[in-house]
Amino acid sequence: MTANTNTATAAEVLVTATKSGLFPAVASAIDVEALVPNEPVALRELWPLLPETVDVPLTDDVMVPVLLFFQDGWPEIGTFAHAEVNWLPRRVHDLFGQDPVRVKEHLDRYPALRDSVLHVSQPMGGLGWRNAGPGMGLSVEWRSGSPPLMLADNKTFSDLGVACYRSADDSLVTPAIGSMATGLHPFLALWAVLLALSSLARYQPATWSKMIDVDRSPEANAIEHLLEEATTSVPATALHLLTTFR
Structure with a gap:
């Protein structure tokens, strides 16, 4: 999976799945459909699929959330x-x-x-x-x-x-993303979102600093909220899926 971070806002960061690698392998292991390879998806579409973000959306135009x-x-x-x-x-x-x-x-x-x-x-x-x-x-x-x-x-x-x-x-x-036949599992959506945010922090540090500045960025509160929630939801969801599909 790759992330195109050449953007001024987190909502417009594009995530693209690949045909092979860990992301589709995990999707197969938990018996769900992954993002369709080579179909870029903006974070504004993936963010609303996370139950952690229901109260703190990234944008104010959400119509098809989880x-x-x-x-x-x-x-x-x-x-x-x-x-x-x-x-x-x-x-x-x-x-x-x-x-x-x-x-x-x-x-x-x-x-x-x-x-x-x-x-x-x-x-x-x-x-x-x-x-x-x-x-x-x-x-x-x-x-x-x-x-x-x-x-x-x-x-x-x-x-x-x-x-x-x-x-x-x-x-x-959840809704289907792109040409998917089924809804995207929220755990895979969270994976994609966190990959995009980590790519921003690593490859675009100046842009990332502006995005997480609560005095300058309208996205900062949503990003901070998700990252805090993810510290508990990632291990909890991973444990549940591991024990369910072992």
Whole structure:
């Protein structure tokens, strides 16, 4: 993996995956898709995929961040037909409101949610938006058959590509990046972001000094926050993945 650090802002740093090396090898070991080789990705796209940055974004135009995922069904046997997704940006609610078609088009940017349907209230058919931490939440369902006799269609995390991050209870869904078929696992997104930041510090020290100056850079607070959070999330996530896929 390489990082193009010839930029004045962290958000515009480009990260490019390669066909071989440690990054795709780790992705294969934990059974997830890596970034597509030779497709540069800007940090402004990767940063919102990190749960550590939900409260402290790098830019103020985030529309498709990582979403917190709660299954509702039979968690003891690992299947469910209903779930809640949280942390949807309030701007999504403001733009699409009670338009289920537009909301579903937005959720379809998350591969794990593409086969779901929005849960609507009866008899009015409204969407149940609710406040959920730093964003908004919605309910989704998986059903089979044709209306009005649609039946619950139980899914598993593996079926959908839901990512478990720091623990089995820390469930997340992410958008696809570039031409990926699935959402990028947050651990791989964190890897790419930290590589880019370390490359800035090593190869562009003058630019890096400006980026982390809280009196001069609008990105400094977000960078400082992520680096502090990473000291705990990196070992916790690595340990969880090692024990899960050993």
